Amino acid sequence: MLDIVSAGSAQKTAQLGWTGVVRFLHLAPRAFLPMRAAETITLVAGKGIEGDRYMIGKEEGFYSHKPEEGRQVTLFELETLIALKRDAGIELGPEEHRRNVTVEGVPLNHLVGRRFWLGDTLLEATRLSVPCRHIEEITGKAIFDPLINRSGLNCRILQGGIVRVGDTVRNAA
Amino acid sequence: MSARPITTVKTIVTGIEEAGADIKLFTLADPDRWELPPFKPGAHIDLHLPNGLVRTYSLCNEPADNTRYVIAVKREADGRGGSRALHDDVGVGDIIGVSLPRGGLAPDARIGRYMFVAGGIGVTPFLSVVRHLQRTAQAEFTLHLVAREEVPLAAHLGSLIEAGTVVVHRTSRAGRPDLAELVGDPDPETLVACCGPEGMTEDFERLTTAWPTANVHIERFVAPPPIIDPDAKPFTLSLARSGTEIQVRAGQTMLAALQEGGIDIATSCCGGICGACKVGWIEGRPVHRDRILSPYERERYLMVCVAGSDAERLVLDL
Numbered sequence: 340m341l342d343i344v345s346a347g348s349a350q351k352t353a354q355l356g357w358t359g360v361v362r363f364l365h366l367a368p369r370a371f372l373p374m375r376a377a378e379t380i381t382l383v384a385g386k387g388i389e390g391d392r393y394m395i396g397k398e399e400g401f402y403s404h405k406p407e408e409g410r411q412v413t414l415f416e417l418e419t420l421i422a423l424k425r426d427a428g429i430e431l432g433p434e435e436h437r438r439n440v441t442v443e444g445v446p447l448n449h450l451v452g453r454r455f456w457l458g459d460t461l462l463e464a465t466r467l468s469v470p471c472r473h474i475e476e477i478t479g480k481a482i483f484d485p486l487i488n489r490s491g492l493n494c495r496i497l498q499g500g501i502v503r504v505g506d507t508v509r510n511a512a
Numbered sequence: 513m514s515a516r517p518i519t520t521v522k523t524i525v526t527g528i529e530e531a532g533a534d535i536k537l538f539t540l541a542d543p544d545r546w547e548l549p550p551f552k553p554g555a556h557i558d559l560h561l562p563n564g565l566v567r568t569y570s571l572c573n574e575p576a577d578n579t580r581y582v583i584a585v586k587r588e589a590d591g592r593g594g595s596r597a598l599h600d601d602v603g604v605g606d607i608i609g610v611s612l613p614r615g616g617l618a619p620d621a622r623i624g625r626y627m628f629v630a631g632g633i634g635v636t637p638f639l640s641v642v643r644h645l646q647r648t649a650q651a652e653f654t655l656h657l658v659a660r661e662e663v664p665l666a667a668h669l670g671s672l673i674e675a676g677t678v679v680v681h682r683t684s685r686a687g688r689p690d691l692a693e694l695v696g697d698p699d700p701e702t703l704v705a706c707c708g709p710e711g712m713t714e715d716f717e718r719l720t721t722a723w724p725t726a727n728v729h730i731e732r733f734v735a736p737p738p739i740i741d742p743d744a745k746p747f748t749l750s751l752a753r754s755g756t757e758i759q760v761r762a763g764q765t766m767l768a769a770l771q772e773g774g775i776d777i778a779t780s781c782c783g784g785i786c787g788a789c790k791v792g793w794i795e796g797r798p799v800h801r802d803r804i805l806s807p808y809e810r811e812r813y814l815m816v817c818v819a820g821s822d823a824e825r826l827v828l829d830l
Contacts, residue, residue, distance in 0.1 A: 370518040371612060373547045402780070404517045472782035472817075476612060477549065483783045 359445030359508035361458065362417050363433040366391040370401040371477060374434045382460045384499040387411040388439055401473050408495060409465025412457075413438040415491040416447050427485045435478050438468065438491040445508045447492040454497065458506030461498035468493055517779075520560050520609030521549060523581065528604055531584065533662045535633065536599055537572070540581040540608060547578045552616025553644040554637050554731075557581060559594075560609040562601065567594030570636040570731075571613060572668075574643035581610065584665060586633040617641060617703075617729070619650070624701045626653040629694055629716060631708020633664050637731050638707065642672060653677060656694055658708065660684050691715050698723045705729035747821040751775070751830040752794055766816040775830065777816060784818035791815075792829030797822035 365374035369392050380388050387394035393403065393410055402410070415438035423429045433441040440457065450464040470486035527539035542548055551557075556570045569583035587599040602608070626645060628638045638655050645653045654677055657663065661684045672678040681689040695704055695716070704727065706716035713730050720728045744762040749769065751758065760769040767789060770777050780788040784802035790813050799822050802815035816828075 368544055368546055369522055369542065371521045371549050372542060373549060375547065399518070399522075401518055405778070405780070469781050469786050470783065471780060471786075483781075487785060 355446065355449055355510065357444060357446055357510070359442045361440060361502060361504055361506040361508060362443050363441035364439065364502065364504055365434050365437075365441075366439055367437075368392055368397075369399045370403075374437060376434060379501050379503045380439065381501050382412060382457075382496045382499045384496050385411070386496070386499075391439065407465075407493070409463075410493045411496045412440065412462065412494050413468060413491055414440045414442055414445070414447055414457075414494065415468075416445065416489065417441050417443040419486070419489045419491075422489075423482065423485055427482075429480055429482060429485065431478070431480060431482060435474075435480075436486075436491065437474055437477070440502065442508050448489070450492060454511040456507070456509050456511050458500065458502045458508075459498075460496060460500040460502055461511060462494040463497055465493050465495055467491070520611060523548070523608050523610055525602060525604050525606045525608060526580075528602075531665050531667065533664050534587040534599075535584050535664055536587070537665075537668075538583050538585060538598065538602070540583070540610065541579055543607075545579050548581060549612050550578060551575055551581075551613030551640075552618060553641040555613040555616035555640070556637070557583070557613050558611035559583070559598070560611075561594060561597045562606070562608075563593070563597050565592075565594050565597060567598075570640070572636055572639040572665075574640050574647060576644075576647065581613075584633070584636045584639070586664070620703070622701060623703045623727075624651050625699075625703075626651055627694065627696075627702060627704045628653070628655040629658065629691065629704075629706045629708065629712070630655060631658045631712045632660075634706075634708035634712075634731070635664055635669075636707075638705070639665070639668070642677065646672070646677070654679060656681060656689060658683060658689060658712070692719050695719045695723075698727070700724060700727065703727050703729065705731070707731035744820070745824075747823065748825045749821075750795075750825055750827045752827050753830055760821070766819055766821075770816060770830075779817060782817045784815050787815070789816045794827040794829055796826035798826060 364377045364380045366380060366388055367374045368390055382388055392400035415436045420431055423431050451466060454463045468491035470483045470490040472483060475483050523540035524543050525538060526541045529537040531537050551571055553575055556568050558566050558568050560566050571581055572584050573580055573582040585595050585598050588595045630638055635657050642653060642655050645651060656679050658681045661682055663680050669678050704720060706713055713732055717730055746762045747760050749758040749760055758769050758773040760766055767777060778788045780786040785804055787804055792812055793814050798814045799820040800810050800814055801818040805813055
């Protein structure tokens with residue numbers, strides 16, 4: 340079916356039109372520690388976020404025993420936090436989902452395999468994040484089920500730099 | 513890369529203070545003084561000691577003091593070895609892994625008064641609670657501290673003793689206080705709690721049978737067994753390839769039992785949706801509980817993070 344869609348007779352190309360914004364930035368230096376909010380974070384190409392537990396070479400995250408090149412920075416949708424409250428009555432703060440960047444107006448699930456700009460840094464989305472029981476253990480909130488299929492995005496950093504709250508997020512052609 | 517997953521919070525011993533009566537206060541902090549995972553008043557943590565022992569201690573500082581975990585440890589010469597290891601072998605600068613904090617009192621707007629009874633070192637779970645109540649002034653409280661002669665952690669309770677919110681009962685001078693009088697009549701707006709030697713907690717339990725269960729809290733020195741699904745049963749995992757057997761305790765996950773047995777299993781979500789821990793099974797009656805395997809796949813595979821067994825023995829292709 341996917342072949343048929345991509346080779347549709349109308350030959351029209353659907354364009355994903357969006358421009359988003361960075362709402363929150365968080366990091367933590369070690370597994371289990373609370374995420375701390377930051378106004379800026381520094382992305383290092385091919386490595387990760389300065390001071391974060393998953394920076395390649397630091398390896399102090401809960402999943403660091405399973406190295407993954409495409410987990411240098413992780414993103415999460417503000418809209419998911421709003422939906423959790425609306426649909427499941429669960430208040431989850433941007434410091435609780437344990438991804439680094441909370442964005443608004445960015446369709447993360449559509450970006451797997453694509454490149455996009457996060458402020459002045461260039462990212463490549465490698466895979467969707469999956470929820471894990473670890474996050475329920477840390478937050479004490481039953482969020483595993485409601486986060487299935489909307490648990491954020493893992494990315495590789497192609498071009499590093501400083502990311503600030505309020506930065507624009509946009510597609511890279 | 514570390515070969516095994518990180519399962520504990522990494523802390524460094526930043527202070528050890530002699531507190532009298534064979535008690536030492538240990539202060540644990542993140543190596544960079546980052547905030548530590550939060551806890552409720554009265555919560556406790558497991559310490560993974562250098563000698564391999566795992567021991568549980570109450571947190572004595574209050575939750576708002578969020579960059580430290582302070583524990584008070586009385587050296588028990590004839591104990592099981594945890595307190596001796598801490599007193600004799602652990603120094604400032606040592607690294608100790610700890611669990612996430614567990615337990616403690618959830619805030620309850622209906623409670624207007626707290627009455628605590630502690631026997632000796634049994635005062636430790638109440639230290640963080642009374643400090644929290646003192647700071648927030650959300651409810652009245654009294655802590656009755658029963659000690660033979662020397663008051664444990666007296667230096668840390670001085671202002672509360674002066675204020676009358678901590679009442680010391682020295683049994684060598686005045687005998688044992690009348691627990692029934694301290695407990696009083698059932699009151700839905702009062703929470704009563706006790707931690708101390710077995711005899712004291714048994715008396716307390718007997719005296720509070722008429723109280724609503726939600727208003728009574730008893731903390732024993734020996735941790736109660738974890739709450740287990742009443743239908744859960746232990747079973748044996750037989751590993752066909754390695755020829756070993758591993759016991760799974762009632763309520764324990766197959767994954768935890770395998771990891772305890774030194775079997776390396778890839779995991780990720782630990783909730784039965786990612787598929788990382790898929791393992792073949794050969795014989796038995798698995799209870800699946802995952803959300804990704806098809807009926808066909810379930811005939812051959814299971815997810816060890818969530819699967820159980822409906823029979824006493826389950827043979828895995830491991």
